[in-house]
Amino acid sequence: MLKAVILIGGPQKGTRFRPLSFEVPKPLFPVAGVPMVQHHIEACAKVPGMKEILLMGFYQPHEALSRFLVSAQHEFKIPIRYLQEYAALGTGGGIYHFRDQILSGGPEAFFVLNADVCSEFPLQEMLDFRQQHGDMHSFVILGTTANRTQALNYGCIVANADTHEVLHYVEKPSTFVSEIINCGIYLFTPTIFQHIGNVFQRNQQELVLEESSNGWHRAEAIRLEQDVFTALAGSGKLYVYKTDGFWSQIKSAGSAIYASRLYLNQYSQCHPERLAQNKPGGPIIRGNVYIHPTASIDSSAVLGPNVSIGKGVTVGAGVRVRESIVLHGASLHDHTCVLNTIVGWDSTIGRWARVEGTPSDPNPNDPYAKIDSETLFRDGQLTPSITILGCSVTIPAEVVILNSIVLPHKELSRSYKNQIIL
Secondary structure, eight states: OOOEHHHHHHHOOGGTTTGGGTTTGGGGSEEEEEEHHHHHHHHHHTTTTTTEEEEEEOOOHHHHHHHHHHHHHHHSSSSSEEEEEEOOOHHHHHHHHTHHHHHHHOSSSEEETTTTTEEEEOHHHHHHHHHHOOOOEEEEEEEEOOOTTTGGGGEEEETTTOOOOOEEEEEEEEEEEOOOEEEEEEETTTHHHHHHHHHHHHHHHHHHTOOOOOOHHHHOOIEEEEEEEEOOOOOOOOEEEOOOOEEEOOSSSSHHHHHHHHHHHHHHHGGGGGSOOOOSSOOOOOOOOEEEEEEEOOTTTTSSSEEEEOOOOOEEETOESEEEEEEETOETTTTTTEEEEOTTTTOOEEEEEEEOOOOOOOOTTTTTTTOOOEEEETEEEEEOOOOOOOTEEOOOOEEESSEEEETTOHHHSSOHHHHHEE
C-alpha cells in the first residue's frame, strides 16, 4: 500500500505570486483550468495501491481549501486530508511532525510532492525504477536536466552514471556542480524518518548549547534538501530517476502561464475533453485552449494558443486572447486584446483596450532551459514581465496596459506601462 504527501506551504510563502495569492491559497490557483494541486492529486490517484493523499501546510483551515478537498475526494474516490502545521516546519519538519499520520495503516512507501511544480508526475516509473535499482529501503528523487547556468538555482545532484546512486547533493550551489536538478518529487520508505530524526536530534543538541528561548521551533524546522539529502548522498540509500518529461517550477505568476501551456499540451493525450474545439457558430480556437463550460464567448472572438478561460467569464465580439489566463467572473468587452496576461477574478477590461505582458518563457532553442524565477526589479527598472490584473480591477475603454502589475480593486483611468499600480 502507498500514500502521498503534497507540501502546500502557507500564507507567508508564495510571495512572488502576489497579487494573485491574496485571493486564493497559491496551491488552488487554476493552471490549465484546474487548481494547481489537482494535477498532483490526479497523478497520485492513478497509482495502483494508493490509499490516501495528505496535504500538508500551514494555511489556516480555509473554506476554499475544504471545499476543494471535498470535491477532489468525490472525483478521485480516494481519502484526501489536510494536516495543518502549527508553524513553517520546512520540507522535512512537516512530514516528521506528522509521521504517525503518514505511517498509520502501514504503507510500504510514500511519495512526497511539492505543490509548486508542474510535471508529468512519472510516479509509477519511479516505483518501477526503485524495484530495478537499489533495495526496498532506498529513496528516489525525481531529477531532470537543466542547462549549466540555470542549474545553480536548483538542488544539484551528482549521480553514478551506471547505478544512478546519488553521490553528492548540493542545494543552489555557487559554482557548477551538475546539470541534473531536483524536481521536488520524492519516493520514500518509512526508514526516511530515522534519517530526519537524526537531524532533529542533532538540531536539539546544538540548541541546548545555544540555550535560546525559542529553540524548540528551530529544532523542528528541518529542510529535506539541505539537511537530509546532503547527508544521505553517497551512503547507498539515495537514487535519482531522471525524467525526460516536462517539468517546471511555478514560483512567479508568469510561470503559471508557462505551466498552463505544458499541461494544456498534455491534455491532447490524457484529457482531450478539456480542450476547446472549433465549432460552427463558436469562437475561433487556435492551438490549445481550455474554456470553462459556464463561460459565455462571442462567436467572433479568437482564442489561443495557450489560453484558459475560467468560470462565468464573458468575452465580447472581436476579442483576441493569446497566452493568457482569464480567471472566473472576468469580463472582456468587445474588441479587447489580451496577450501574455493573467486577468484577475471579476476584473473588467473596457472595449478596444489592449492589455499586454512580456512572456518569461525559457529559451525555446535550448531543450534543457528552465523558467528563470527572475526578480521583479533589475537595475532599478521593473523587469518586463507578464501583466497581472489583481481581482476586481477595472480597465477603461481604449487604453493600453503594458508589462504592469495592478493590485486588486483598482479602477484605472489611463494607460500604463512598466509599472506596479498600487
